[in-house]
Amino acid sequence: MTAPIPGLLGSAGPAQFEWLVHFCGRPNPAAVTPTVPLAIRNQQPWQRLFSILWEGQIRGFAPFGSDSPMVCLSESPLEHLRWLLSTRQWPPWGLLLRRQTVYDLGGGPVWYARPEQLEMLPAELRGWTVRFETGVNRSDWLHEREWRIPVPLANPVLPLPADAVPVILVGDPNWQPTALVSRTICVDDSGMQVQPGQLGHPQMVEMLELPHLWTAAERWYWDPDQQQILQIPR
Template sequence: MAFELGAAGPAQSEYLYHFTGRNGGSPNWVPDEIRSMNGAQRLEAILWEEQFRAFPPFGAADVGASGRPCVCFSECSPEHMAQLFRWGHFDPWGLVTTREVVNGLGGGTVAYVPKEEQQRFRRAGLGHWAVSTGNGISWMHEREWRLPLPRPATSIRINGVAAILVANADWRPRRMPVAWTDGENGGALASFGETPFAMPFEDYPRLWQETPVWVWDPEAERVVTYEPGALR
């Protein structure tokens, strides 16, 4: 049962963002196929797979140790999100959920602590809950939440998506085959073997059709909301 969360204050937000366009390095244990993608490509892959892949975050465990895989989110008010984009830490690509959803799945906010305290978290097997504020940078600008997964799980099915965040209203995920149709009359088929005229029917991912899309407007520094299915 999720902990009862209080109302978000002016500096907080009910929304948590899983940014797929995060600028900076990635841990070398993240597969090359993911590290080589840009934010739009990662978002498209998530929409089709309908799951978040999880990996141990930076600093979650000592070198050579296996930290808990986590799905990471940032808590952003519109003003804070605009500042993240100004700083260049993130690009406006990703999925939006809420504090209640992540908390209900076992996630929560990380602790920003000095390096010595982070070591205490690690020794207790809780390194995934702490981020070091040493080495001249605090990382507190990320306002990070994490959803740790138990080993050996490395992914979790998407749950409670409030919106899809994109940088351009002209962007669309790829259409891919999702069913079969009769090439003669256009009727739906249960399988390609029903008729020699069977043709693949291509469509957008289910989430793209069923979820509001938020398009970031860099001049107004706000999102423009499109209802589910509007951007086809």
């Protein structure tokens, strides 16, 4: 059976946003789902962003109350995103994906469900839900405005299309995911690269390389002093 072709979403209204942010960390003391391996939990948010950019994929994990791995995002217009970073203390490291791209990849908004509604759902749908409850067992995460993308249980990763990430959010305007790669090239007497066999002397040089997702995206920086999201000049 042929998979359905995703349709186009309507334009985002003033309370919505065309881009959804995948944060690379959680604010303290927010709990992390126990399905996240300890090695990843121990990483700093910028280290997680580094891995995502170089691997070209986001790893998904089963959220609380579910066995279905998901990649989680937040639909946060700029003023709401500023509030998450300043008041709710979310670490300012993440990727923003187009809302349409998230939908095309099988994603959608979560269901904030009361406990009695959750009990009516089959296990295979629990990954789409967030428990909504007040009182002793309080669970109120409406401010996260969450979307999720399901990923396969056997290989719970979301490969990112080359044009999927229009913006990257960082907490340091000078940060970049560089890696030193050593390789041998032939150079002539002036230091210009030439083809092997031509006049020149091979030598080892260190070449700075950057992942495509980084070079193709705008970069935003959260300035804690100004309490503003600023665009980093290219």
